[in-house]
Amino acid sequence: MPVMSYIQAVTTALKEEMLRDEKVFILGEDVGKKGGVFRATEGLYNEFGEYRVLDTPLSESAIAGVGIGAAMYGMRPVAEMQFADFIMPAVNQIISEAAKTRYRSNNDWNVPITIRAPYGGGVHGALYHSQSVEAVFANQPGLKIVMPSSPYDVKGLLKAAIRDNDPVLFFEHKRAYRLLKEEVPNEDYVLPIGKADVKREGSDITVITYGLCVHFALQTAEKLANEGIETHILDLRTVYPLDKEGIIEAASKTGKVLLITEDNKEGSIIGEVGAIIAENCLFDLDAPVMRLAGPDVPAMPFAPTMEKFFMVNPDKCEKAMRELAEF
């Protein structure tokens, strides 16, 4: 099995899907000749040509709108937002059209579009290049939001997103792109959207998180295991709609739950996870449900010290996990 970085897994999944199904095409800013600002679509323009890898104007609403229209006509577009922060001009297209078309047309029409966007901080990108935007879309039934944490999951989930018959937002952590590497099978495989994944078994505390924070939690868990603290880690993978059963099972397993997100704390995905636990797990809980998240300030700061203050990191994870274990 080849070792692949997170971003190589993205490229591989795109390429394999384009080879498998000629209805699959890519559109976005600089995705063609340049191969994307992060090189996610590198080589695809040369291989598949300008009609399957489209360089678009700087207009996110058009990228989404064109994609949605093509999807309704039976194509399988993969639209790229250069940064998740830039998705805002496309929100109307995504929420009012993509999410609601199947419902509004009583199943006559559907929108099998995948919208990819790199999100997240810790890369010295500040405002416009560091935000987490998943919460904006996470109460729009009709949408699915996938946020993988590892190269293996990226390949399986991106393929699943492209093959899904409804709109999927696929958020990739830009710091994970070249930070995370692991063995990824050459074979074609898909992973189920809507299913969380246990990344580590443990009996003392449960950490439920997604994206890059999974990586931090795993690192910390490894460290705490030396002291006899065993951490159970659930990777949500799909943050909307949530895998309720998986969450209930993981929370009930230890009764001590820490929820982690890189997003601002209030109104974030993990608030909903907390509510699911509160509704279902009262008699298994052994500690108040704990949250570790970014502060409620408008954007990722630029100054390195301030970015560090904002970002979740292994030190913060360790402090929180230790506190919960000791409770």
Next chain:
Amino acid sequence: MATEKITMPQLGESVTEGTISSWLVKEGDKVTKYDPIAEVLTDKVSAEVPSSFTGVIKELVASEGETISVGDVMCLMETEEKGAREKEKTTAEQPQTDPVPTEPDQSMKKRYSPAVLRLAQEHDLELNHVTGTGKGGRVTRKDLEKIIQSGELPQKEEQEASISSHTTSQPSETITHAGDMEIPVSGVRKAIAQNMVRSKQEIPHAWMTVEVDVTDLVSYRNRMKKEFMEKEGFNLTYFAFFVKAVAQALKKYPQLNSTWQEDKIIQRKAINLSIAVAAEDKLFVPVIKNADEKSMKGIAKEIFEFANKAKANALTSQDMEGGTFTVNNTGSFGSIHSMGIINHPQSAILQIESIVKRPVIINNMFAARDMVNLSLSLDHRVLDGLICGRFLAYVKELLESMSEENIQIY
């Protein structure tokens, strides 16, 4: 001079590592700040890395062609300035205050989580008996799961349940009439009340009284009293003789000098006698430590000092800790018979009653003798009548043989 590290810079938003394509300097080279020192290649860019300092290249840590993570050391430099490392050292050298060892915090012992209450209910567990490993002594779900797995379940006992329901019941509202006075319960009063309730509820008390003829002791003490006072400056009280006799008897019968500990009895080696000292509305029990090793004068002096301290409210907690047996001078209030409550966690208390002149038959003849009752309360879990009877008989023997010929005051 200081050694500084130059680390791999972040050369782009998603870049986490870089490859050194070539070094532009070699070891020993002099460079000034911002001079390019190496060419670095990442997935996205190729860039020159500038020096962060002015100085001499000491060591090229990473070799050409090597890929290292952002933040890892590329090379070391000798600089003129006071280095970051030295600054670090000075801060690290600041004295670290050792955490003061404190009593284990038990504030969360009775805070039960929903999971703990559910498990306790399902398995009929008595949570009071579970030692919590959580914060503040909290019983955790895992604590219970371990107990359940081990199969050693501390179960609720009917009797215990009824006792605890008594203690937790709120005092019923008492009707007050005109002229009644409401006295708020002070800290000391509350502590006395709690100790008494605990002792009375936990310890199955039993009682025993012997009558002792102390005629010889009384006549000796009456003769000595004045002389002792003049010489030593304090009273030679009867109580000192009793304390001395009890200390000697405990040496012979250490069973009474012990503590009940559920699964074991701890017999104390040190004979530390608590003596009750009353001061108006308060009751103190200072401790005469190692009473068996002290002379009559030494004991008398300590009693005198404790009484003074109690009046002045100057007794320290050190004065009052470590008692293993209590001698209570009830006779000073004129009592001739009383049943003391044991001073928890000790296992017995001896009440020394009033010395009273009474007609007594000796050798079929009446005689006027000085008589005193000694009333013992005992913890029947630890002690039985036989051993206590022997103990009292020995105290009696010691006291009755105290006379001019064999008493040693010093």
